[in-house]
């Protein structure tokens with residue numbers, strides 16, 4: 001670690017011994033630091049990775065500020081099941097200064113659009129798409145080690161409604177909210193609206209998100225579920241986003257705000273902190 005970040009070995013040992021860097025002792029008495037912990041330390045300190053090749057991953061020294069290059073590497077790593085490599089490169093881009101919304105919108109989401117396109121043309125097997133999805137879920141969970149979690153933050157809950165199996169957007173929203181200081185809780189995909197209503201009652205969130213990638217019924221039936229959520233939310237912001245939100249759906253459902261991507265969500269959260277209750281937007285025909 002000392003060589004990796006250009007610090008002295010005695011400093012690293014001291015940080016371990018004082019608990020600044022969480023570590024464990026091996027039976028032989030060596031201090032052992034988890035890679036995620038190490039990357040989290042670098043992200044929150046003034047240190048940089050001066051010799052990233054020590055991490056032992058392929059192409060560690062590439063320019064991670066070039067989204068297309070990072071996309072290609074993450075695409076290869078995720079579809080071939082190399083989760084550690086995908087995690088390291090995503091972390092290196094994040095540590096290098098790329099914001100979380102930009103990383104999610106401009107690197108990871110295009111990787112999945114490409115996975116979908118290649119699957120559609122038969123260039124990628126279904127199993128590769130499944131592996132990539134599973135790996136991305138793990139990667140998003142592991143990225144939590146690189147952000148500062150506020151255990152006392154306001155509660156946010158969300159997920160997708162029945163008929164919508166898409167989990168990845170909500171995992172992204174959850175991570176983004178955690179990074180913004182919220183105590184975020186992804187309830188799950190494919191949830192009956194009744195279950196979301198129970199969660200609102202039991203968990204008393206201060207924000208609700210609904211991701212909408214696929215609607216398997218009429219817009220009216222979907223809008224009725226959203227109206228129940230809106231009513232139960234009783235003034236709490238309801239943020240809705242996702243690929244299936246075409247203009248007809250938007251016209252018919254109640255939401256505080258519609259977001260097309262993570263950057264818009266981050267902007268919206270910044271507004272909410274100061275004026276949570278002033279963001280309410282009624283459907284256009286009301």
Ligand code: B12
Pocket residue numbers: 104105108109112113114115116117118120129133163164165166167168169170172173209210211212213214215216239240241242243259260261262264265
């Ligand atoms: C993974 C995947 C699946 C997985 C999902 C697994 C899982 N556990 O999540 C499974 C296997 C379920 C699946 C199934 C199907 N899929 Co699919 N799938 C995909 C794929 C490859 C990635 C989707 C994804 O998660 N992307 C990453 C997310 C983060 O990107 P995103 O959805 O664009 O989200 C961004 C914004 O929309 C926004 N956002 C989204 N939600 C929210 C919420 C909030 C609050 C906010 C603020 C923002 C926000 O922010 C995100 C970041 O910018 C896409 C390809 C693609 N273009 O995305 C195809 C794709 C969507 N699938 C497709 C198809 C055809 C299907 C199936 C019909 C296949 C089949 N024959 O069974 C089924 C339909 C299932 C259903 N009921 O709808 C097509 C859809 C074509 C179309 N025109 O509708 C696509 C486009 C692939 C393709 N190129 O053909 N799929």
